[in-house]
Amino acid sequence: MDFRDSPEEAAFRRRLRIWLADRAGAFPTSGDDYWTRQGEWHQALYAGGFFGLSWPREYGGRALPPVYDVILDEELAIAGAPPRPSLGYLVQGLGRHGGPELRRRFLPGMIAGTERWCQGFSEPGAGSDLASLTTAAVRDGDEYVLDGHKVWTSYSDVADWCLLLARTDPDAPRHKGLSAFVVPMDQPGIEQRPLRMMNGVTNEFGQVLFDGARVPASHMVGVPGEGWALAMTVVGHEREPAELGYSARYGKLVRDLAARTRGTPPAELAWAAVETEMLRLHVRRRLSERLDGVEHGPQGSLDKLLMTWTEQTVGHAALAMGATHDAELLGAYLYSRAQGVMGGTSQIQKNIIAARILGLGA
Numbered sequence: 261m262d263f264r265d266s267p268e269e270a271a272f273r274r275r276l277r278i279w280l281a282d283r284a285g286a287f288p289t290s291g292d293d294y295w296t297r298q299g300e301w302h303q304a305l306y307a308g309g310f311f312g313l314s315w316p317r318e319y320g321g322r323a324l325p326p327v328y329d330v331i332l333d334e335e336l337a338i339a340g341a342p343p344r345p346s347l348g349y350l351v352q353g354l355g356r357h358g359g360p361e362l363r364r365r366f367l368p369g370m371i372a373g374t375e376r377w378c379q380g381f382s383e384p385g386a387g388s389d390l391a392s393l394t395t396a397a398v399r400d401g402d403e404y405v406l407d408g409h410k411v412w413t414s415y416s417d418v419a420d421w422c423l424l425l426a427r428t429d430p431d432a433p434r435h436k437g438l439s440a441f442v443v444p445m446d447q448p449g450i451e452q453r454p455l456r457m458m459n460g461v462t463n464e465f466g467q468v469l470f471d472g473a474r475v476p477a478s479h480m481v482g483v484p485g486e487g488w489a490l491a492m493t494v495v496g497h498e499r500e501p502a503e504l505g506y507s508a509r510y511g512k513l514v515r516d517l518a519a520r521t522r523g524t525p526p527a528e529l530a531w532a533a534v535e536t537e538m539l540r541l542h543v544r545r546r547l548s549e550r551l552d553g554v555e556h557g558p559q560g561s562l563d564k565l566l567m568t569w570t571e572q573t574v575g576h577a578a579l580a581m582g583a584t585h586d587a588e589l590l591g592a593y594l595y596s597r598a599q600g601v602m603g604g605t606s607q608i609q610k611n612i613i614a615a616r617i618l619g620l621g622a
């Protein structure tokens with residue numbers, strides 16, 4: 261495998277560096293400020309021609325090979341710019357399961373960042389066991405009426421639309437009774453309650469309560485009962501390499517930590533450097549497989565687990581280097597704990613690897 265840039269990739273990288281030189285420092289990279297200005301950052305990237313690189317042209321993407329997303333992630337990290345807003349999994353969910361009308365109506369705004377989105381899957385009683393969710397969608401003429409409680413809904417407070425998973429058939433077995441909808445968030449039947457995270461951030465995610473909220477029946481994504489298949493598409497893509505632009509960020513944090521070192525660096529930092537490089541090469545390998553047309557299924561769980569281990573190792577290095585006295589390092593350490601939960605916990609990834617890759621269990 262030759263991981264060096266092709267002439268076209270090198271030209272793209274140069275153009276991006278020039279663009280970033282003026283803008284990278286202008287946007288906050290962490291904390292509440294980052295989340296407040298994330299929409300602006302998304303739109304700036306898109307307007308510059310640097311967002312939606314590998315998505316179809318008909319929806320406003322640039323139809324480039326996914327390696328361009330990796331170049332983008334690397335350069336954003338090097339420049340100290342905020343990361344690429346992560347919504348590829350929603351694009352994949354709507355793109356694969358939505359009919360032509362929904363795709364045409366919603367994908368361009370989602371990709372350009374002119375309309376903000378959230379993902380309403382988890383509930384207080386349904387996280388790992390997502391199929392047990394109880395939010396109800398009951399047909400009423402041309403609409404469905406929604407009642408239920410979602411939690412850990414990232415960006416819910418700024419979202420215009422929610423990709424919601426709800427139960428449309430209470431008599432069908434668990435996952436067969438679920439359907440997905442594109443729900444308008446600005447309506448009287450929806451209440452937002454922000455959640456404060458342990459790193460102090462208050463506007464990353466919240467709880468969303470549906471009390472008689474309404475959604476047009478035409479906003480169902482796919483057919484009744486297709487919700488589970490959509491959810492699997494979404495979480496599968498949340499875990500795969502295109503969404504693992506994180507490796508570049510971990511590399512930057514390791515370099516920043518190394519630059520702060522006085523005397524002998526702690527062993528944790530050396531291990532973090534090794535794991536970060538391992539993840540970088542792993543992402544590259546996955547991408548070259550994808551360029552060869554290999555479709556990844558449950559292997560996404562391996563990727564997610566490797567990513568979590570790496571982020572948590574880097575977090576431990578930050579801790580070993582005095583994170584308790586430094587708000588930025590402490591934030592990096594605390595956020596690394598969340599990585600083992602979002603998009604399916606590490607235990608759930610191990611279950612999937614055991615059952616679907618190793619063929620263990622019944």
Ligand SMILES: Cc1cc2nc3c(=O)[nH]c(=O)nc-3n(C[C@H](O)[C@H](O)[C@H](O)COP(=O)(O)OP(=O)(O)OC[C@H]3O[C@@H](n4cnc5c(N)ncnc54)[C@H](O)[C@@H]3O)c2cc1C
Pocket residue numbers: 378379380381382383384385386387388389411412413414415465598599601602603604605606607608611
């Ligand atoms: C930063 C962040 C962002 C998120 N964003 C969103 C979002 O935008 N939209 C959304 O819908 N959700 C979101 N989530 C929620 C996330 O998907 C859930 O938190 C996750 O699926 C776990 O569910 P839970 O919190 O209910 O934990 P539980 O499912 O209650 O799990 C509790 C513990 O039990 C373990 N466990 C549960 N079942 C098993 C099993 N079968 N085998 C072994 N161990 C098991 C888990 O691993 C975990 O350690 C987000 C979470 C985080 C941390």
